[in-house]
Amino acid sequence: MNRDHLALFLFVVIVHVTLSSCQNQTSCNAARNCKECLKRDPACAWCTDDVFNIRCDLEDSLITSGCLNVTNPRGSYEVIKDEPLGDADTSPINKTVQVQPQHIKLKLRKGETQRITLLVRPAEDYPLDLYYLMDLSKSMVDDLKNLRNLGSVLARELQKLSSDVQMGFGSFVDKEIYPYVYTDPTELEESCNPPDLPPVYTCAPAYGVRNSLSLTTDLDQFPEMVRLANYSSSITRPEGGMDALMQIAVCKDLIGWRDTARHMLVYTSDSSVHVAGDGRIGGISSPNDGMCHLDPITNEYTESVEQDFPTIGHLNSKISDNNIYPIFAIAALYQQFYESMAKHITGAAVGTLAPDSSNIISIIKEQYNAITSKIELIDSAPEGINIAYTAHCGEGDNRPGEKVCTGLSLGQVISFDLDITATSCEEDVSRGFYVKPYGLKDALVIATEVICSCECEEKGIPNSDLCSDGNGTFACGVCYCNPNRYGKECECDVESGTGEGYENCRASNATLICSGRGECYCGECQCFLRQNPKEVISGPFCECDNFSCDRYEGEICGGPKRGKCICDENTWTSKCQCHKGYAGNACQCPDTNDACMATTGLLCNGFGECDCGKCVCDENSSFRGPTCEDCGICIGDCGVFRECVMCTVFEEGRLSPEECAQCSMLIVVEKKLQIPEGSLQCETLNEANCTVIYYYETLQNGTVLVHVQKHPVCPQATVVKVEPWIIVVAIICAILFIGLLLILLLRLYIYYLDKKEFAEFEKDRKQANWDTSTNPIYKPSTTKHANPMYGKAVQMEYQDDPRPKTEL
Template sequence: MRIPRMRFNQRMCLILCVSSLLLLLHLEPALCQNSSYCEGAPTCGECISLDPACAWCAQEGYSSSGAPRCNVLSNHTDAGCQDISNPEGSYTIIQEDPLGDAGSSPINKTVQVSPQIIDLTLRPGETQSVTLNIRPAEDYPLDLYFVMDLSYSMSDDLKNLRTLGGVLARELLKLSSDVTMGFGSFVDKVTLPFIFSNQDLLKLVCDTCDPGFGFRNNLPLSANLDKFSEKLLSATYSSSNTAPEGGLDGIMQIAVCKEKIGWREGARHFLVYSSDSSFHVAGDASLGQIFSPNDGECHLDPTSNEYSKANEQDFPSIGHLNEKIALANIYPIFAVLDTVVPVYTKLSKLIKGSTVGVLAADSNNIVGIIKNQYKAITSRIELVDTAPDGITVYYTAHCGPGDTQPGVSLCTGLSLGDIVSFDLEITATACFDDVSTQSFTVKPVGFEETLTITVEVLCSCDCENEQVSGSDICEGNGALVCGECECNPGWFGQDCQCSGDTGSDDVSQCTGPDSVTVCSGRGECLCGQCQCFPRQDVEEIVSGPFCQCDNFSCDRFEGELCGGSQRGKCVCDEKTWTSKCQCKKGYTGNACQCPDTNDSCMASTGLICNGFGDCVCGVCQCDPEESFRGPSCEECGICVGDCGLYRECVLCKVFDEGRLSPEECDKCGMIITVEKTLVLYNNTLVCETLLPNNCTVKYFYETLSNGTVHVHVQKETECQRRGGAGVSAVNVAIGIIIAILLIGLLIVLLLRLYIWYLDKKEWAEFEKERSKAKWDTSTNPIYKPSTTKHTNPMYGKTVLMHVEKPEKGE
């Protein structure tokens, strides 16, 4: 009987669906049993350190069943293990005072960071998520220390600042009701070639200048703001020989001399640095025969309040200075002339929390700079941490409703009193050396309040502390630890049943299937088992049933075995009994040389290799046919601006065109706004690109204060704005080809017509000449007779001759 086609298809579909379901159910356990990453760990501690998915079976006699003791949890459960060691991480909040100002807080104290203390327990490779809430307090106490370059070139600025002291104090009181102000000054090291140490020489250069000095604390921070104005009025300038000044010496002393400067706890610390010149850095002091490095300690003389080690220690390095500024919770504001702004802008990028303001030639805008920079600094929150090696912190910023930024630890554009939060994903990548617990802090730049996180990394099992010495299971020759025997010296075997004195003439059990060498030549056959020779270096281990495996013959990356301890380690693969790299989470490859994600290839646009290349082993291989190069294929030497970076995202997001797939298009990380008409700013670079229909798209981009790129795209293409539909490049090419063919045919036709005209003209002339010819056809015109006849024309005619008569006398 013929089965109807539709019914047959339905039956086949049902059969296929059921078969697929049964196949998946059959394969799922096998997939779950892919535990090669866990297998091979000899102890419980090493097992749980491999990966959070690895667990240890401590049940006695379990290894005799052939199942590895280190395996994934589901495999142990399926195998019926009754004693599984699988410690899990934990998260405990120790202190969590709520956010609030001193008057509104339940503890009557200003709280800007919550929680304050957290304890974490992690296994290597495990991640715990912590949420940190931050609220910059309103009307928070303010400490402002003003340090000024008093070299001779700043004399005009000093005159103006003397009159602005009172104005500055009044403006700061508008920002906070609790203000302290201090004043310091610097010049340079008092030795050649920086400053003339001889006063007579100094007077020759500048007879009105005071003796030079390194740094002087003219006025510690004080709530008496009138004193600040008085100190400014009494300040005098000096002279130096070099254009860079010793300002970094002064900043270092301001940061480390907390008590002498007067920095208060529970206050925002601002340092205003004013200069018209660049600065000396570490190493410059060698010009003055000063070679001792800066020790980062306070050396303010109690009598003169001057830096007493100016001529004994080198200038501080920028990294050292950044560390001390962070510890003192100081916000530096560099108010400098426009000629040195580029130098201080680079310095600001290296010092967390610092900003740069352009100082007028006479410093009359210093009050405005301080107010503007204060608002700019308090409108941003940036987190920093002191996580030790073996701990990584990944940030996700929640700066406002709908404003979530993965991988970002900065929020900007805030107002005092706004609450922001950050998700911290804390991962233990390795065990700590010699200790199991370490603490570190996470804090906003410039804040005194911190989140303290104590992390315990689990690298050992509880059962390892419960060993049974002289266990009967171990024949009395070893200790039972986590279900396995640890044999006493001289004993070996699964149950410690063999000793060094036990011999065997039969070495067949000690020879591998593909070898004729007993114990691979790296051991001795005792009691029917290979006893591998120990290495002189205790860290190198020879193992395997035939001593064919070791932990030092794996591939190397950058000269280190398996890329180093942070990437992986060399283990014995119990399936193949060969040495191979066991990579840690985050790495892959035969030498753990490659990251297992494409994060290192991610461009600023959110695309892998910017959409112009492929990520191979964590490195971008840029498309050779494109103009983009660099680590993430973002550098274009022939491009104008960054138009090319955002071209593909604009095409796919707005016009559904371009080379990006829908998945890649979704990863475009910039904000794209479609506008009817582009509203351009000053010096805005307008980008243009073509659609496949040859229509022009216009757009421009800007970088927001939080680092996000905002692209503005004109809604209508140039074709639409002109009312045309646009002509595709293919149609243009076809039209050109047809036009060339038509022109060629026309030329050939014209040539043929011209030749025909010439032929016709010549034929007409020929016919005309032929019609005029009169030929005598009776005689051959070219015949010549053999005789010649001459006729006398006068023959037969009478000739009359007239003779004249001569004259007489002739």
């Protein structure tokens, strides 16, 4: 190696060491006490020697620098309960173990990761609780008929899946007030009993939720209860399924959900559901409380007309708490609607229901197999605890970042690696949480303790002489100064010490002392106080604050409802910490598209895209406004609601079935519309050229309600009364006329064919060209010979003849 190469090598080494030193100084050296040192980085350690210069550094660096007492606590875990996996057919049911280990005690240092391996083995022949929840509005009559026939078959098929089965049955319609259902007996009778239904069906008054049969092992009761069930009638197309799902999930004791069983809730319907907020249309403003309100005597929902429908998030929380698998068996038209909802409900699945529910058994069996062949972990880790999962679903099948395994067989043992990291030192971080397979009772309970302080701080000496004659507490080798005292040994107070130790009050590569926002007292920055006591400047060099974050609409982080400005202690920079529901550098964007939903239920009314919670309407469309519903060239808002009315009520129009399923607006179908004074009558033509009539109204609470006339108005032809004998004569004449006409046509057709053939014959005859030469193969019957000696005297000599010439 020549000199140039050696110089270059030394230069690279020096630069690397310098950069490493700067990085270490940034991450560790700025800490002023042991507690702050531990929070900076999990690699930082603290020197507790009485005399030492830079106390917070890498452990190797501290030892190399001569530190004799290094504090560097590490995380650890201790297994408290670790019973082996046991199967349902080999262990008592209450002692079946499907998760190992069951309980551990975990110590975490902020930023440090501890790995735990969790084994899971779904038990074979595990008990099954299946509750069948059915929409019993009028459109489900055929489904009810088939379920009556399939009830016994369904019970037998479930016994093939598990030897310990419980079944239950319940139903729902909608809230028992107008405009959800018919409350007038005459209207109920007219809507409930059309002539095309057989008399075996009885239309009952509408109800909210009804538990007809609690979970029982007597499976013969299931078909009997289905046989006794009757349908009802509602006005709006969306039904009260959300109320029913909530009550069946939370009424654990009344329904009979067992702790040691898989819980399947089969939900069948051919329509969408009302969601939170729709209760306002009936004057219901009280939110759903998520409590059980099924009357133990009548088994009906008592708060149907008192509480609003639950939110999807609230419903998901209750379903998850009770380990329920919701199976939505839905008509194809609304499948996309329920698939969107199922994405927000843990363990939910959607199947396509045949028009008469004839495939319900195959859907249940298919979903049961999917449930038992899938393991998905869930946890209750608090904010400040991060869990990174790695699934080991089989030999060679490792899935980093995933906590789901599919395609498993019963009895198969799989494992998950849990990398647990504490990201905060908040008080609620040091509490227990669980990790468990969804749908099973077994769980791993983790008791956590986050290491955010040093043990030596608890052994500090108050009012120590080492801290400037008792002006502080000596702990971990440094002084923790009393109020209004500063300096390494608390030798300075607010009234003195200005101008000393400037070299320690300037950040790396900075020119200003204390970032220009504080003064240096005894080598430490004392940040200025603001006039507003809520505004605080902080940081070792006063480089951070809680008021200089990005602003939205003139307010820091969008205002206190959206977020708050915090000081990131790792980077010592100001940034917005957004509250739940908001996102963005200034918390300016909602984390959902709810603000872009039009009253029709479509995102930006189908005429735009949602960007940061605001609709950007298509330039080529006539619609504008916050949700692209304002149309300057349209008459009122009739055009806004047209497509949803046409597809929802009459199943026609430009919207596809998937788009139509998103129309969650409230539509009331009425037999005959009575347009209120001041309301605009909307009219449009359907595919049969009939006029569809509807009108809309905006209630005081902002809800838009669309009223649609059930039967379109079609143009009627003029009816002329004709005597019967005239009709008979006309028919006879018509028959004679048609017969003569057919004979004439046949005769003309035959004449045409003859004329055509004769013309072709004449044409061929005229074009004939006969050949007059003799046929070479022709032989005549006579032969002509020419005698060459005819007329001549011929003397012949016969030399060879022995006779004398005289004889000749």
